[in-house]
Amino acid sequence: MFMCKCLKAFHIQLMPIYEFLSTAVCRSPLGMSGGQILDEDISASSQWSDSTAAKYGRLDFEEGDGAWCPEIPGEPENMKEFLQIDLRSLHFITLVGTQGRHAGGIGNEFAQTYKIKYSRDGSRWISWRNRQGKQVIEGNRNAYDIVLKDLEPPIIARFVRFMPVIDHSMNVCMRVELYGCEWLDGLVSYNAPLGQQMTFYGQLIYLNDSVYDGAMIHSMTEGLGQLTDGMCGLDDFILSHVYNVWPGYDYVGWTNESFPSGYVEIMFEFDRTRNFTTMKVHCNNMFSRRVKTFQKVVCYFRSESDWEPTPISFSPVMDDVNPSARFVTVSLHNHMASAIKCQYYFSDMWMMFSEITFQSDTAMYNTTLAPPKTGPPTRDNPIHKVDDSNTRILIGCLVAIIFILVAIIVIILWRQVWQKMLEKVSRRMLDDELTASLSIQSETFTYNNNNPSSAPSEQESNSTYERIFPLGPDYQEPSRLVRKLPEFSQTSEDTASKSPQTSPQDGAPHYAEADIVNLQGVTGGNTYAVPALTMDLLSGKDIAVEEFPRKLLTFKEKLGEGQFGEVHLCEAEDMEDYMDEDFSFDVSDNQTVLVAVKMLRADANKNARNDFLKEIKIMSRLKDPNIIRLLAVCMSSDPLCMITEYMENGDLNQFLSRHEPEGMIALLSNAPTVSYSNLQHMATQIASGMKYLSSLNFVHRDLATRNCLVGKNYTIKIADFGMSRNLYSGDYYRIQGRAVLPIRWMSWESILLGKFTTASDVWAFGVTLWETLTFCKEQPYSQLSDEQVIENTGEFFRDQRRQIYLPQPPLCPDAIYKLMLSCWHRNAKERPSFQEIHRILLEGLRG
Incomplete structure (x- = not known):
């Protein structure tokens, strides 16, 4: 337990002594130099030879050839060498020490600078940064001296990697030590x-x-x-x-x-x-x-x-x-x-x-540390552990008894339990693959198409600027589990080998098959996924909208926010004077117009600003009656702003939830109503807007009623900032806290394989249509938890007729529910296109 006051001790009857520690106290060597860390817990990415293996990277030791030395590759940009230490449990690490290799005078290799990565679970790796955001740590200047560096901030981790920064001016070797103490709080996040x-x-x-x-x-x-x-x-x-x-x-x-x-x-x-x-x-x-x-x-x-x-x-x-x-x-x-x-x-x-x-009171292995020393930590400052041998014997006996009972139960129920275990293992494998596929690559991640061996454990989290960027090694080919199944073995190989031109679906290449420019919206949500070819065409053009005076904007309400930006509802004066000739508002002269203003914070980093400008370029060229229009920008000074339409009735989800279907219940409750024909009219407009986006090969990825705005006479326009609103935070699921995804609207292949296509947007449209016809009274799959929704996608994948579909809404005709079911077809190629969907809905209106 870590406190900020001086060392205090609490003696609890029949319990070990608790020590409340600060960073000044928690500075004991953790066992590289003292041998408490075993050879098997020290590993490395590579080594010169057996005599410079990872186990020789212990501070102040001279065994082997005197240090760990990585095998240096030919190109500096390919260098991802590391020395890894497994501490077997979470530790609070406040200090690190490094040393070079002198080998009795015949060696002169050391790391002048290095970086540190750490992990609490062995799968998600985090780059350490100091309080000013700097990653690189100053190392050694000769092969003999030990250099100690305080970690400010300290880290809480089980696995630690030392990564020498190599510039080819000299070979590097390292010996290292970690200082700190065991993390007894047990808090992992x-x-x-x-x-x-x-x-x-x-x-x-x-x-x-x-x-x-x-x-x-x-x-x-x-x-x-x-x-x-x-x-x-x-x-x-x-x-x-x-x-x-x-x-x-x-x-x-x-x-x-x-x-x-x-x-x-x-x-x-x-x-x-x-x-x-x-x-x-x-x-x-x-x-x-x-x-x-x-x-x-x-x-x-x-x-x-x-x-x-x-x-x-x-x-x-x-x-x-x-x-x-x-x-x-x-x-x-x-x-x-x-x-x-x-x-x-x-x-x-x-x-x-x-x-x-x-x-x-469960920390039976608490450590009692020696008082803090004024000098650097040494091997004379050991960790003393409480003698709990009797407790261990008791626990061992209990575990043995439980094991015997479990074994008897397994033998009696073998056939039934075996089948269930197989199903659980299958689902767990799918979940593991899902988690690996949906891990987010940080801003510093570089995708190397010639490096297929990059492991998921190499992924790192960048808390400065997180991107949802599923263009990485896990997305280049379907998961290992999928490749093992006969029906997908050929498809996987074909997908990996096809070029973007030979493997589109409904004209829209998905992320595993084509380069996609994926922008980070200012509020944390992605804008439309844009084919790289389209983005290249846009890159040379100026922004096709005019500058708007900030003084003509009046703040009304904050709609949402993210790490680098906010969305505000504003009133704009004289907006018609700044609009294209092909666009006009249905308002009188001198009347204010309701607009949404996406604002980039002034402290946003360079990547966020570049993405913001690209988003403006894309939005300025989307011109369709059912797509929210970019009206103007404020670019002359910070904060940068883009001004888009906003409809007076808000989003479709909130609009419908305030209404009831026509009938006796509405009459008795005196609630406002919406007729079925108007519901179908709104659904037809959503299909029309998506038909336009799909014609440009744009993939929305977050189609839902929360992202559809409602105007006069049930006019619908598709937007993209639903993710930023706290109101809808429950509609998004975090994969290990990193990928924020609307799983209840996503197709099975988007969740399991990372494939986002026009066909996956069609799936989301089916869910949006279901929301519309249920008046948004409940969340899709409301009877299932998020984990059960993900498990249900596994049933779609296995296709053993155990998948759960959304039920037919009471107002929904059989023909429309049949359309919904076709949107949720397991085979993406058998789902209707938006052109077909729009035609079916339009014919229904006319009929």
Whole structure:
């Protein structure tokens, strides 16, 4: 457990001693030089020879040829050499040491600079960055001296990789050591809303979690950061520690204006089920600046797969006298849980946390560390473990008894259980493949078409700018599981060998078969997936819309936000003066027009700005009555803005949920109604807009009622910023916290194989049509959890007639439901095109 005060010890009866540690205390060598880390737990990407293998990369050891030395490839850009250490459990790592190879005077190889990657689960690798965002660490200047480098911020990891930066000016060899202590909190991730910005007398205070190592799109998920870095914020949050960073750095903060519910919810995931005693939250309390500790916290517990219905609640004593930051201790009453979800209620305008720690009674292997030393750590600073041999014997006996009982049950029920086990293994393999396929490549990822051996473990997370970019090794060919099945073995080989020109589907190449320019929308959602050829044609053209004066925009409401941008609902004056001749508004002179303004934040990085400009170029050339139109831009100064149409009735999902079908229920409830003919009219317009996009080989990838806007006389226009709205966060699923996907609208091949085509948009249209005819009263597959929805796609894949389809809505004629089912055909080639769908719906209207 890591606290920011001095070392404290709590003696609990019949339990081991707990040590609360800070980064200054947790600096013991973890076993490279002392031998506690075994040879089998040290591996490397390559080696010069057997005598320079990974096991010889131990700091201050001279065995073998004196160090680990990678085999240097011919080209510098291909160098991804690493020395990997498996610590067998999560550790809090605060310091690293490196040394070169001198081999008794015959060697002179060392790494002048290096990088570090780490992982908690062995599959998702994260690049370490210091508090200023720098990855490269200064290494050795000779082959003899040991160079120690503090990791600021520290890392929590089981696996660590040292990656020498090689420039071919000299060969490199490394010996390394890690310093820290075991991570006894057991916390593996916390999910929380993104930290926000405060303006204080004209000064911007950034209260974001800048070292968070998970995904940061609409919220922070599947990562750890400043709330677990062992450093508490100062009393005055505008000041910071000695990191030479921005005001507010030490805290993650939120304003109550952004949370109508009155609380911030944070979910904590742990390595196993634990018996929790307390939670300690370090809060700021500068009440003179409208910052206070939380008024109340309500915590829910999940022990197995379900959340317990009864939470605990705690209200600390409010302090309006002492403005000092402080820990608030919350008793968790010995609840058993593997996850905790806490709702922290605001007591003033702002709430700020800098550390959250947990104490639990299951850590039977806690370590007691020697007092901190003023000098560098040495092998004389060992880890002493508590003697728990009796407990281990007892646990061993219990495990043996359980094993015998399980064996007896397996023998009795062998045939039945065996069949079920096979099915579960099959589904699990599909899920594993799905997770690997949907992992997101970071901004620094480079796709090398000549490097098919790139493993999923090489993927890394870049919390600065996450992209949903499924053009990587896992997307170049179907999964290994699919290739093993007879019906797909030939298809897989053909797909990998065909060129984009020879393997389109409905005229739209999918991501596994063609180069796709995939842009990151300013709010975190993707714009249309655009064929690279089309993008090349656009690259040489100027933006085909006019500059619009910002002063003519009046803010009305924030529709959504993401990491690098926001979407605002605004009123625009004199917009007709800035429009193309082929477009006009149905408004009187001098009347304001309702518009949506996508705004790129001024601090957005270069990639985000480039994507924003490309998105403008694409949107400026989409001209169809059923596609949201780009009206104008504000490019003369930051923040960059694009101004699009917005319809007065909002999105189709909200519009329909406020209405009822014509009939007795509507009459009794006096609710507004929409006739079936108007529903079909709106569906026909959606099909028309998608027919236009498919004619350009554009793939929308997020077609749903939330992305369709409603105007006068039931006019429909397709948009793309539904993903940015908190209202619809429940419609998107995170694959290991990284890929944000609308799985309930996605085709089976999009989820399992990463194939996004016009045919997968047709699938989504079928779901959108189902939403429309049910008046959006429930989410698609509402009876299934997200995991069950993914499992159902596996049933489509296996095609054993056990897949679940959306049911026929009460208002839906048999012919229209038959159209829906054709949209969900397992074989993408047998699904109708949007031209056919539009024709069928149009004929139904005329009939």
